Structures are given as structure tokens and as C-alpha cells.
Amino acid sequence: MNDKMSNELVSVKNVSVEFDYQDNFLSRKQKIQAVKNVNLSIKKGSFVGLVGESGSGKTTLGRAILAANKITEGQVIFHDEKKDYDLGSISKKELKEYRKLSQLIFQDPYAALSPRMTVRDILAEPLEVMKITKTRAETDDRVREIASKCRLNLEHLRRFPHAFSGGQRQRISIARALVSNPKFIVADESVAALDVSIQADILNLLKNLQKELNLTYLFISHDLSVVAHICDEVAVMYLGRIVEHGPTRELFSNPKHPYTKALLSSIPSIDPEKQNKAIELKGEIPSSMNPPSGCVFHTRCNYANENCKKEIPLLNTEIKKDHLVACIRVNDI
Amino acid sequence: MMSMNALLDIKNLSVQFDTDEGRIIAVNNISLSLNAGEVLGIVGESGSGKSVTAKSIMQLNPYNTHYDEMGEIIIDNENVLRFTSKEDLKKIRGGKVSMIFQEPMASFAPAIKIGKQMVEQLLLHKSINKEEAKSISIDMLKRVGIADADKRFNQYAFELSGGMRQRAMIAMALSTMPKLLLADEPTTALDVTIQAQVIDLMKDIIAEYKMGVMFITHDLGVIAQTADNVAVMYLGNIVEIGPVKEIIKNPKHPYTQGLIDALPDIDNLDTPLKPVPGSIPSPLERPSGCVFHTRCKIYEEGLCNNEEPQLKSFSSNHKVACLKVDSNE
Numbered sequence: 020m021n022d023k024m025s026n027e028l029v030s031v032k033n034v035s036v037e038f039d040y041q042d043n044f045l046s047r048k049q050k051i052q053a054v055k056n057v058n059l060s061i062k063k064g065s066f067v068g069l070v071g072e073s074g075s076g077k078t079t080l081g082r083a084i085l086a087a088n089k090i091t092e093g094q095v096i097f098h099d100e101k102k103d104y105d106l107g108s109i110s111k112k113e114l115k116e117y118r119k120l121s122q123l124i125f126q127d128p129y130a131a132l133s134p135r136m137t138v139r140d141i142l143a144e145p146l147e148v149m150k151i152t153k154t155r156a157e158t159d160d161r162v163r164e165i166a167s168k169c170r171l172n173l174e175h176l177r178r179f180p181h182a183f184s185g186g187q188r189q190r191i192s193i194a195r196a197l198v199s200n201p202k203f204i205v206a207d208e209s210v211a212a213l214d215v216s217i218q219a220d221i222l223n224l225l226k227n228l229q230k231e232l233n234l235t236y237l238f239i240s241h242d243l244s245v246v247a248h249i250c251d252e253v254a255v256m257y258l259g260r261i262v263e264h265g266p267t268r269e270l271f272s273n274p275k276h277p278y279t280k281a282l283l284s285s286i287p288s289i290d291p292e293k294q295n296k297a298i299e300l301k302g303e304i305p306s307s308m309n310p311p312s313g314c315v316f317h318t319r320c321n322y323a324n325e326n327c328k329k330e331i332p333l334l335n336t337e338i339k340k341d342h343l344v345a346c347i348r349v350n351d352i
Numbered sequence: 353m354m355s356m357n358a359l360l361d362i363k364n365l366s367v368q369f370d371t372d373e374g375r376i377i378a379v380n381n382i383s384l385s386l387n388a389g390e391v392l393g394i395v396g397e398s399g400s401g402k403s404v405t406a407k408s409i410m411q412l413n414p415y416n417t418h419y420d421e422m423g424e425i426i427i428d429n430e431n432v433l434r435f436t437s438k439e440d441l442k443k444i445r446g447g448k449v450s451m452i453f454q455e456p457m458a459s460f461a462p463a464i465k466i467g468k469q470m471v472e473q474l475l476l477h478k479s480i481n482k483e484e485a486k487s488i489s490i491d492m493l494k495r496v497g498i499a500d501a502d503k504r505f506n507q508y509a510f511e512l513s514g515g516m517r518q519r520a521m522i523a524m525a526l527s528t529m530p531k532l533l534l535a536d537e538p539t540t541a542l543d544v545t546i547q548a549q550v551i552d553l554m555k556d557i558i559a560e561y562k563m564g565v566m567f568i569t570h571d572l573g574v575i576a577q578t579a580d581n582v583a584v585m586y587l588g589n590i591v592e593i594g595p596v597k598e599i600i601k602n603p604k605h606p607y608t609q610g611l612i613d614a615l616p617d618i619d620n621l622d623t624p625l626k627p628v629p630g631s632i633p634s635p636l637e638r639p640s641g642c643v644f645h646t647r648c649k650i651y652e653e654g655l656c657n658n659e660e661p662q663l664k665s666f667s668s669n670h671k672v673a674c675l676k677v678d679s680n681e
Contacts, residue, residue, distance in 0.1 A: 072543035072544070072545065072546075073514070073543055184631040184632065185398075185631075186631050187631065214397035214398055214570065214632070215397070215570065215572075215611060215614045215615055216397060216610060216611060216614045216627060216628035216632075217627065217628075217631060218614065218627075219614040219615075219616075219625035219626060219627035219628075220627035222616075222625055223624075223625060223627065241543065241544070242616075243544065243618065244573075244615075244616040244617065244618045245616050247616065247618050247621055248616040248621060248625060267621075268621065271618065271621070281545055282544060282545060283618075284548075285544040285545045285547065285548035286544060286573065286618055287547075287548075287551070287571070287573035287574045287576065287577040288573060288576065288577065288618075288619065289572055289573050289576050289600060289612070289615060289617055290576060290600070290619070291576040291577070291596050291597045291600055292597065293619075294577065297545070297548035297549075297552070299548070299549065299552075300545050303513050303515055303516070303546065304543075
């Protein structure tokens, strides 16, 4: 346990994030529970995947860890070498330091880059804003260094983003996220907008940079095959809760939660001979304004019984080492 | 695949767009045909001309489109590219041919009830009255698995969830009983569990109504699970065409091979991901010779950059457009 603690970079403890929602100014104020009671420990140097369908709260959780969302309940602690940052009660000064340590790579490389700035200026801006470099020469050195790590040519630096293809733009986004020398990266659907032939290149780049720069990733994606290939461990989210968490291979070869099983069976196989029949889920993901009682998945689960409507399952049933499931019926199914 | 009674027969179709920077080639001299009851998958990356091909069939491309004189799209012995009258166009826009788009929110008018939109198009294409059109529409909504179809009939598109909207879109496209269905990335915007539901639904309906379907997607997994035949497109050219099983097991064109190698395969986690080097050239800088030569791993200087490869038969109906593919064997 002690060993695990010292190895931990981010610890998310019982975190909930709620948003206020009002349909129009006359209607009743409602709460949207985007993330509910989530526990997640991210080890140094790991590549953690966060999967789930739209509305499952993956992006909100990622943003909470970046201190970009208010945390309604619970604690997110970022363990840096010198000090711990408690993101729930972080001061403005600490937040500035924290921004250098954690960065975000966005989904759409077309929207993420300003069309009016050269690539050099895009990469230099974080350094100037965060006051990391003091002189222009120092800034340029750092920009060149990170550009070459992300396989951008020096000649590219003078150009504007419109001159680049989707894959190259995503490399610019990655370079910008890495220029402040962060330790932790949240990659939110960072390859979802790319063509397959380019996607593989960006995934390989992320993986190589991880080794080279000692990075830790939280990789948010809806694409299970991508996650299976690149992540060391995976957490599956449904309606704001983590329902299953484990080492990638273990989880993909031995899924336990009925939702994970259905999700994995839905991936269309590239082998035309293998006509896999997807486990059909009833209906669609319920609204997070009015989540079901007990286990939030019971309305769509093929195994749900009366107890599932009452009892809230905790992510504490250990299948194997590090493989946790939140399902009260896991031993019966 | 080439038969006399094909439902759809595209011959030497070339489509160009006039832009400020000059005329660009979107589709370059492609030929393919599709029979009733057959699903033809079209795969390719962005800019490969898949959607332009489908939209040409319904003449839905923008005003700056230029169709080459040589090209023909034959449906029921008529070249639909020559259609200009309203009556003729009606036949290919919702009559014999229907289309399902990627983004269902953008395909429904936001301020008109779904039912009204469904009835409206039925009245346009069939000689039936409003009551009949309503009952056909509600039956179709039920058929695609929408619960409370009577209630949904009177709702607006924004009141439906993404998966349900796509089902309603499919119901609308199918209610006129088209012979040919063009499905342009119909499941790309959906979550995997919903995608699986929609694919199952489409398969059932295709089999039941014996429709011909052109299924456009960038997802080879979806193609493998739905299509009978597949055409692989790159920069407006068909580089490989043939039965799905054969092409996925034994791809001949280096681009098809590259696409399959780049795809993360969940059943095979140990193989590293191999990207196709480089990126798709801009249509303004179309490579000479074989359009793929700038990214090809078996490129031969002097041959591939000079000569344009033609589709040649590999086995009975598996065709490949590559100059190196024979010597590669």
C-alpha cells in the first residue's frame, strides 16, 4: 500500500461533479450529476484509458483532474515531487504552478489552433504566458526542441495552421501541450477526428513521447480498439460512475460488468467470417438529471433483479489483482 | 458484379469542382455496379470522393460541380446525370433512391414535427392520401424499433435522442420503399452500443425489402460486418474492388493493406499499429501517375509516377489498380 502511495500521481477520491441546469428562467433549477462518487488512482508513468459512451462523464472527470471544473464533493490530489496539490481548495498561485504540470490535448485539431498565429507563436504562447522562459532566444530554443520531438520541421514553424493536414495539426497541438514540460496529460478524444491511416501515427507518437518525457496520460476515448492498443489500464464509465477498472488485457479478455460486456461485444470485428452478435442493451443511456435508483445501469441490464434497483454497487469487488467491478450480481452472472 | 440488370450502374464517372484555386478532381473515372439485395461498401479516408459519388446519384452536389460528359449513372435504363426536369429529379430524390446522412440532427428540419416531414415526402412520391401516409409512417417508425411511435410522430427532432433520431431518419428514408438506399456514414455519430443496434436493424430491413445499398464509411469493421462487396477509394479513384471477405483477408493494393494494418484490431493486441506514411495530398496537388505513389511502400521511380494504373482483374471479380501488384506476387 505504501509503495502504491508513493507511486501515485493523481488520486481521485469519492469525487462528484454537479452542474446546475435550468431549462428556461421560469422553470425549476435542476442538478445534473455528471460525475458521481468516482475513485481513481493514476500511477506515475501509466497510460490510463477512460472509456464510455457520450454523456458518461469521461470529459467532466478529465476536466476535474485538470482543475477546469469545480469539484462538488470529494478530493482530487495531484502528487508532485515537492508538494501535493489539492485541486478542490487550490489557491490562485498554486493553480498557476499546477497549469505547468498538467495539460490537455483536444479532439479537433482544426478548432484547437488559432488560424492567425504561426506555429512558432502557438508553441511559444504557453511559455510566455506561464513565464517559463525569460528571453526570446530561450523561448525559441524550447520551441525548436519540442517541435523536433513532435516531428515538426523547423520550416513548419513559420507557417500558419491552415497549411497543415489533420495529422500534422494534431502534432502541433501535442507540441503545444508539452512545451511547458508537464508531467500529466489529459488526451480527450485526441485521435477521434483523424483518419485511420493518420490515427496510428499519432498514437505511436504519444506512446514514444511518454517514454522519452516520463509522461502520465489519461486517455479519454469512445473507441475501445484504440484504447485496447495503447493503454495499460482502462476504466469504464457509465452515467457518471466507474463501473469497471482493470489492466487492459485482463479487462478486455475477462470483462465482468454487464455493461463492459455489452460494450465489447458491440465492436464490429474486421473479420467478416466472425459475425459477432452484439449483446443488445435495452433502450438508451438515461438522463443524468434523473439517474435510475440503485445501480444506474439496472434499466438496461439483462441481469438486473429487485436488489439492483435499491442497492448502489461500489467499485470494490476484486476479480483479480487491480481488476475491480461495481456490480452486486457479478458472482451470479 | 457487372451484370446487364444491375440496379445501379456507374460508368466512367468523373466529378470536378470549380474552386477559386482552380478545378479540382473529386471523382476520377470510376465504374461500379450494384444489384438488388446487395450491399456495396465504399471505404476511404476524408477527401477520397465517397460522399461525392453517392451525392452524384441524387444530383445533390453543389452548383460548382462539373460532371464529365463521358460519365453515366444508369438506373432503370436511364442516365440520371442527364435529369433536369422536376419530375425526373423526384424519381431519384426519394423515389427510387433514398439517402441516410451522417448527422441526423442536421437532416431533419428542426421546427417541423417528424411526422409531418415523413408524411410530406410520402405524399410527394406516392399517390396516397394523408391518412394512409400517416399510418405508413407510424408503421415504419415501429418497424425500426421506436417505442411509442404514435407519440414520437408528433415530436420534433430535438426531442429525440441521437440513436432514436437516426432510426427515425432510416424509417423516413425507407418509407417510400426505394430500390436503392445510399447510407453515408449512417452510424459514425453514434455510440458503439447504438451503432450495433442500428446495423442489425439495417441488415434486417435490407434483407426483407431486397434493396440495393451503398454503404459509405471509413470504418472497415462496419464494412466487414455488413457489406457483400467493397470498393476502396483514394483521392477520387477506386484502387481496389471486390468481395469483402476476399479483400479483407487478402488485400492486394498497398493502400488497402495499409488501411488494414493501421486499424487497431481488438482481437490482435500484440501487433503494433502501422500508420500509412505521409498524409493525403491536397486535391490541388494531385500526384501524377498513380495517385497513391507519394505514400506507397512498393513505389517504383519512373513507373508509378508516370503511368496511371487501371483496374485489372485479379480473380473473377476482385480488381486492383496497381502497376506493381503482379510483380509483387
